[in-house]
Amino acid sequence: MEPGRLIFNTSGSGAGQMLFMDCGPGAVGAGATSMFHRGGMPLLGGMDEGRGVKRPFFTSPDDMLEEEYYDEQLPEKKRRLTPEQVHLLERSFEEENKLEPERKTELARKLGLQPRQVAVWFQNRRARWKTKTLERDFDRLKASFDALRADHDALLQDNHRLRSQVVTLTEKMQDKEGPDGSFGAAVDASQSELPAAEAKAAVSGAAEEQAGAESLEMQQQQLHVKAEERLSPGSGGSAVLDARDALLGCGGVVDSSVESYYFPGGGGTCADEYHDCVMGPVAGGIQSEEDEGAGSDEGCSYYADDPAAVFFAAAGHGHNNHHHHADDVDDQDDGQISWWMWN
DNA sequence: TTGTGTTTTATTGCCTCC
């Protein structure tokens, strides 16, 4: 830079142009407009725009200390820091965003600013940094939330599909059960007084039924495994969402007389997209979690006492309420447990 | 040129810490 001239910025945000100002000895001193802060010290140098006297916004630190320079108590105007000053301040801020007194003094001396200005700049810079950080955190959390919601929606769909399968299989099983609920009815017929041909046919039919029942049982086992996988915290998905999904999609009641399983129907139902949950008494080996024999698998509780009933529950916070109230989707994480089963 | 929105500089009041 040539002597007697200073470069300063006329606009902020790095988008301003650079101006070259005359700043010879005559430009500084009496008659020049300066800005003053408390105590009569200037905040920044400036040109006398009103009287056409050119003066640098910033002179050397030594000039800044000349008493004559600050004599005038004219209305202060804010002046922006030069890019060079901002650059140095930014570098200093990157090193340490807090300002010790020694560093403040040193920076003020280097930049030709009041220590107070340096302190203010750091204060405002910290505020900007905090705002940026908050914005970044918000974006990150929002992205995470969106991903979780997508995952949740997918799980809901999956849950609906699995429940449809359970309904279908349950109906098939009911069709194949005898009036007493056993699969052995047809087989027993072979030991009755039927004619040999009829008995043979009955046995054959019973065998087919038995094979069919075994097939159904295998499918149910697969469903169970699938459901358990989905409820397991180690399944790769969100354990919270998995449990929540199980809660949302729960449903079922065991009829105490025939141990049959229904979907939404009797008991207390709440049928909207999220909760077609059916609450009701459980027969045949269903126990409360407080009872002996209840297994637990980190948020996925199951009961294997009764071979006729495969049962598991998803726990919110490990609480022990088996009657899930699903009046509102926002009530799901109240620690209640839901269950469903088939036989 | 003017109105409007944004950014930067600075102030004020409150709080915490030593």
Add this chain to the structure above:
DNA sequence: GGAGGCAATAAAACACAA
């Protein structure tokens, strides 16, 4: 009690569209 930090705010400087 003084120093320093922070939040809220004012106000000047600036950008930009109409």
